[in-house]
Amino acid sequence: xxxxxxxxxxxxxxxxxxEAQTEIxxxxxxxxxxxxxxxxxxSDFNASQSxxxxxxxxKGTYPEALNAGIAAFRAGQAPDILQVFxxxxxxxxxxxxxxKPVAELLTENGATFDKSxxxxxxxxxxxxxxxxxxxxxxxxxxxxxxxxxDIFQKAGLDVDNPPKTWDEVWAAARQIKSSGAATCGYxxxxxTWIHTENFAAWNDTPWGTNENGLSGIPExxxxxxxxxxxxxALADLAKEGVFVYGGRTSEAKQNFTSGECGIxxxxxxxxxxxxxxxxxYGIGQxxxxxxxxxxxxNTIPGGASLWVMGGKSxxxxxxxxxxxxxxxxxxxxQYLHEQSGYLPVTMAAYEASKASGFYEANPAREVPIxxxxxxxxxxxxxxxxxxNLPQIRDILNEEFETMLAGEQDAxxxxxxxxxxxxxxxxxxAGG
Amino acid sequence: MRRTVFPHKLLPWLLLAPQLAxxxxxxYWPAAQAFRQSVMKEDxxxxxxxxxxxxxxxxxxxxxxxxxAVQVTAVFSLLxxxxxxxxxxxLAVKAxxxxxxxxxxxxxxxxxxxxxxxxxxxxxxxxxxxSFGTLAWPxxxxxxxxxPLLQGGxxxxxxxxxxxxxxxxxxxxxxIAGLQAIPRSLLEASAIDGASRRHAFWTIVFxxxxxxxxFLLVVNTVYALFDTFGIIHAVTGGGPGKSTExxxxxxxxDGFVNLIMGDSAAQSVILMVIVIALTAFQFRFIERRVHYx
Numbered sequence: 001x002x003x004x005x006x007x008x009x010x011x012x013x014x015x016x017x018x019e020a021q022t023e024i025x026x027x028x029x030x031x032x033x034x035x036x037x038x039x040x041x042x043s044d045f046n047a048s049q050s051x052x053x054x055x056x057x058x059k060g061t062y063p064e065a066l067n068a069g070i071a072a073f074r075a076g077q078a079p080d081i082l083q084v085f086x087x088x089x090x091x092x093x094x095x096x097x098x099x100k101p102v103a104e105l106l107t108e109n110g111a112t113f114d115k116s117x118x119x120x121x122x123x124x125x126x127x128x129x130x131x132x133x134x135x136x137x138x139x140x141x142x143x144x145x146x147x148x149x150d151i152f153q154k155a156g157l158d159v160d161n162p163p164k165t166w167d168e169v170w171a172a173a174r175q176i177k178s179s180g181a182a183t184c185g186y187x188x189x190x191x192t193w194i195h196t197e198n199f200a201a202w203n204d205t206p207w208g209t210n211e212n213g214l215s216g217i218p219e220x221x222x223x224x225x226x227x228x229x230x231x232x233a234l235a236d237l238a239k240e241g242v243f244v245y246g247g248r249t250s251e252a253k254q255n256f257t258s259g260e261c262g263i264x265x266x267x268x269x270x271x272x273x274x275x276x277x278x279x280x281y282g283i284g285q286x287x288x289x290x291x292x293x294x295x296x297x298n299t300i301p302g303g304a305s306l307w308v309m310g311g312k313s314x315x316x317x318x319x320x321x322x323x324x325x326x327x328x329x330x331x332x333x334q335y336l337h338e339q340s341g342y343l344p345v346t347m348a349a350y351e352a353s354k355a356s357g358f359y360e361a362n363p364a365r366e367v368p369i370x371x372x373x374x375x376x377x378x379x380x381x382x383x384x385x386x387x388n389l390p391q392i393r394d395i396l397n398e399e400f401e402t403m404l405a406g407e408q409d410a411x412x413x414x415x416x417x418x419x420x421x422x423x424x425x426x427x428x429a430g431g
Numbered sequence: 432m433r434r435t436v437f438p439h440k441l442l443p444w445l446l447l448a449p450q451l452a453x454x455x456x457x458x459y460w461p462a463a464q465a466f467r468q469s470v471m472k473e474d475x476x477x478x479x480x481x482x483x484x485x486x487x488x489x490x491x492x493x494x495x496x497x498x499x500a501v502q503v504t505a506v507f508s509l510l511x512x513x514x515x516x517x518x519x520x521x522l523a524v525k526a527x528x529x530x531x532x533x534x535x536x537x538x539x540x541x542x543x544x545x546x547x548x549x550x551x552x553x554x555x556x557x558x559x560x561x562s563f564g565t566l567a568w569p570x571x572x573x574x575x576x577x578x579p580l581l582q583g584g585x586x587x588x589x590x591x592x593x594x595x596x597x598x599x600x601x602x603x604x605x606x607i608a609g610l611q612a613i614p615r616s617l618l619e620a621s622a623i624d625g626a627s628r629r630h631a632f633w634t635i636v637f638x639x640x641x642x643x644x645x646f647l648l649v650v651n652t653v654y655a656l657f658d659t660f661g662i663i664h665a666v667t668g669g670g671p672g673k674s675t676e677x678x679x680x681x682x683x684x685d686g687f688v689n690l691i692m693g694d695s696a697a698q699s700v701i702l703m704v705i706v707i708a709l710t711a712f713q714f715r716f717i718e719r720r721v722h723y724x
Contacts, residue, residue, distance in 0.1 A: 067687050074477045091690065095476045238581075245580055246562065248670065255562045391689035401671035405581040428691075 024319045025079040026056045029065035029304070033272060034139070037340050045326050052319035062304065063390065066091070069309075073098055078309040080316050081323075083138060085304040087389040089126065090213070092307050093134060094387045100308040100317065102324065103133040109321035117328075117346050121298060121372040125383040126305050129215040135305035136324050139342040141269035142299045142368035143194045145169075145284040148182070151262035152282075155181035162263075162284030169263060169287050170233055170242075176262040177242045184244040184261040186237065187252040191400050192393040193302055194265050194286070196222050199230065201300045201381035202371075203292035213385035217429045220392075220421045223414040226289060231403065231410035238404045245404050248397045267302055268368035271341045283364035285371055299371045300383045303342060343369055388428035395420045462703065468696035475690040487697035496673060497681065497698070504677040507591060508655035515595045515651050516644065519602030524632070526603070527610050537607065544600035548658065552665030555593035579667065583674030586667045590675050593666060594659045601654075602647050609643035610636070649713045653706070678702060 030038045035058060042054040059065035062085035069082040084092050092099055106113040115123055115133065122137045145162055152159045155176045163169040173185025188194055200207035205226055208218030237243035244261060246252025256264035257277035265286065266274075274281055288295040308320050326332060333349030336342065338358060344350045350369060353359065359366040375381075386392050396417050403413035469487055473480040491497050526536050543551070558566045561578045570577040579585040613636060621631045660679050663669065669676035669684060676684065682702065686695030 063688060070475050070690070091475060094474065095478060097478055098476045244562070247580055248668070251562075258563060260562060388689060391691075394684070394688065398670065398672045401581055405583070405671060424689075 021050065022052050022315050022319045024052055024054050024081065024316060024323065026054055026081040026083070026306075027059045027065055027069055027079040028056055028083040029059060029062045029085070030083070030139075031058075034340050034342075037336060041327065041332065041336070044332075045323055048326065049322065052322060054319075054323055062088070069307075073309065078311075080309060080312055080320060082307045082309060083304050084135070084307050086125070086302050087393060089135070089305070090385045090387050090389050093128065093385070098310050099134070100310045100312070101128075101132055101134045102136045102306075102308060105308055105317055106321050106324060109318050111321050111325045117348065119343065119345060119347065119350070119369075119373060121377055121382075122301050122343070122345060124214075124377055125301050129211075135307045136327070137301070137305045137345045138303075138327075139269070139336075139340065140301040140303040140345065141267045141342055142301060142372050143190070143198050143265055143286050144268050144364075144367050144371070145286060146256060146264045146266060146274055147282050147284065148256070148259065148262050149280040149282050151176055151182045151259070155179040155262065159282070162282055163287060164285065165290040166230060166233070166287045167290055170237060173237060173242045173263055174240070177240070182260060182262045183241075184255060185242040186263040186265075187244045187246055187255045187261040188265040189246065189250040189252045189267065189270070190302075191248070192396045193267075195230065195234070196227070196396060197384045198286060198299050199227070199289075200384065201377075202286055202297055203289045203295040204297040204378055204380050205292060206380050207384045208386070211379040211382060214382050217425060218384075218386055219425070220418045222396075223411070223418045226292060227414055228411045229291075230289065231400075231414060235403050235406070235410050235413075239406055243404075245401070248393075268343070268365075269303065269341050271364070283367055285367055294378075296371070296374070297381045298373070298375050298377055299368070300381060301343070301372065338365075341365070343372070386425050386428075388424060391424050391428070392421045395424060465696045465699045465703070468692055469700045470693075471696075472693045475692065483693065487693040488701075491694055491697045491701070496676075499673055500676050500678050500681045503587075503673070503675060504656065504679075507587065507594075507659075507675070507677055508652055510587075510591045511594045511598065511655040511659070512648060512651040514591065515598040515602055516647055518595065519599045519647075520606055520640075520644075522599065523603045523606035523610060524636075527607065537603075540603045541600045543597055544604075546597065548597060548661030549665045551593050551597045552590075552662040555589060555596070555662075556666050559589050579671075581671050583671055586671055586675050590659070590663055590666050593662045594655060597662070598651060598654055602651070605643055605647055606640065609640045613639050645716075646713075649709065653709060657702075657706070 026038075026042065028035075028038055038056050042056045046053050057079070059068045065082070066084050066088045069079060069084070072078045078098075103113055113133075115131075118133075118137070119140075122140050123133055126135045126137050127133045147162045149159050152172075155172075156179060157172055157175060163172045169186060176182050176185040197207060199205075200212065200222070203226065205224070206212065206221045208220050208222075210216035210218050212218060234243055238245065244252075244255055246255050250266065250270060252261075252264065253266055253270050253273055255261045256266070257274060257279060259279060285296065286299055306324075308317070312320075328346055330346065330348045330352050333344045333346050334352050334356075337344040337349060337353060344353060354366075399408075399413040399417040399420075402408055403410060408416075470482060470484055471480045472483045472487070522540055526533065526540060529536055546554070556564075558564050559570075559577070559579065561567050561571075561580055567577055576582075577585060579589045617635055617639075618631060621635055626634070656677075657679055659677070660683065663675055663677060663680050664683075667675040669680050678698065679702065682695050682698045685691050685698065
């Protein structure tokens, strides 16, 4: 073939090739085993059809990925799909025009979207007040209780019955410490997520006004008596050395896996590391406050969801819709759930895991699901939302740390947290 | 001094171009952006923005948390600068008196400088984390209630130690150079006059090292103010409470975690003014007295 002929072919083929496969970028924050799941799902999707190519790109931790997405949007270079963690949900929802609601995307592209097929707690969390699902839930988790069976045995506690209420947890923790079975009775990761946000939902008590911020800008309510009692108990345990503080995120998991602490409350997504540590562990429901009416209610999801960025071509949106449809398939969801420890998003996948005998072999894996699905959510338990939840969590953590160090009591800490938090929310909402 | 005259008009500019381009792109442009953002109020996505004049500056300067960060920064910088200079001077003097294996000791002393700040932070964290730290355990056995996760003082001690350790090498390098520049004859003369080693150090060596010490003081202060972000980020994240939140860390936290761009930009501009003032101070009073060998 002559040189000119070759050029002609290239020129003719180039636009054709570009049309044949639309590239879709997916920025995520998954590491380790969960990153492998992302890559596997993407490559399986790419192999399943020839119109679209999903390219997953790792963008650092959750906050880093969110920031990268925001910076890229400002520069006009936003990815097509962005994974945003639960606390970033409010930030994304406030950015109308920057995002494309998932429900709208799916219906526009001929994919049927039936809300009833998805786990209700999760759909509610990622929907706007009108009930429209804005992002696609990818990895959801729920806080549960882990306990060290060897330590329980040494302390003379019932190995088969983990504590169910917080009072039982405090008592068991004190017994662990006083019997010398371990140096620390109880520890917890994510104090804000577990002890305020999920505490509110699980005990059916408000975290903030306006359905915890789901139907409008919230005003924090976490200085009511039930919280003061709860946090004062934690502060007292910290003073006695029964409760050990690990850090603001999931650091406390190490205090449990090292055998230092007998009881831990942590995300169900943390199971992998606890299994790997090889300790003799058991799992229980997240404890509730025995004094709260209607407790236990239901827990709210943590984890992350996939947001579709606005202003992309129709072709790209068709591809994203195809990918989400693929992702909703029962076998894909079942794989995601069983591999990563995150919750399945569809009812069908949950049923399939059940039918396959997965929960009989791994009973603990069903706890986070039953917790979330046990009851229809109330206005206190659909979730929590604020335009600046990451900042609110920081403020709360700062006050909790000062409280646990013994420099202020629970009532003072919570009052300060509410005042500072509300000021920050007003500021963010006004901007 | 002899003036060098280039016959070519364009060539000097051409040779300067890469450096100028880098300065423009990586300094002037972001600085201009910071100035612009510091007078705007914007949502994280930049979908809506409004000019607010100096409101961001007023807000930042009246924020008690900002004043707290100023205080934290002052304490932190002072502790880091003083301990990094003191320990480095001691080590440099001792290393100079060694006869055999001088090079070996010097290499070891300079080594930590090659460690990235975040890595240095992780190293110290692994040693002193209350739950899994290799050195935290013996501290507890000694009855010391060591808990940098909750005790602000412990956390400050930890970041100061990590930041100091990292900076000592740099200081040692300059002190050794400074010590070698001191004329032997002066020390020999003092020895003949019967001065003790200690006396000779404080009356001869230390004053002659003054230019080096002043120079290092400025460099160390700038380092403590701006280059320790990685260490603080890795070790404490500004906590517990706000006890290790320095000015630079607050810029990051407000801008990139809390997504309040206007406040963060206003703080950056304030920091920029501080650096310019420090640099001017250094050029005006110190640069003239330092003698580079």
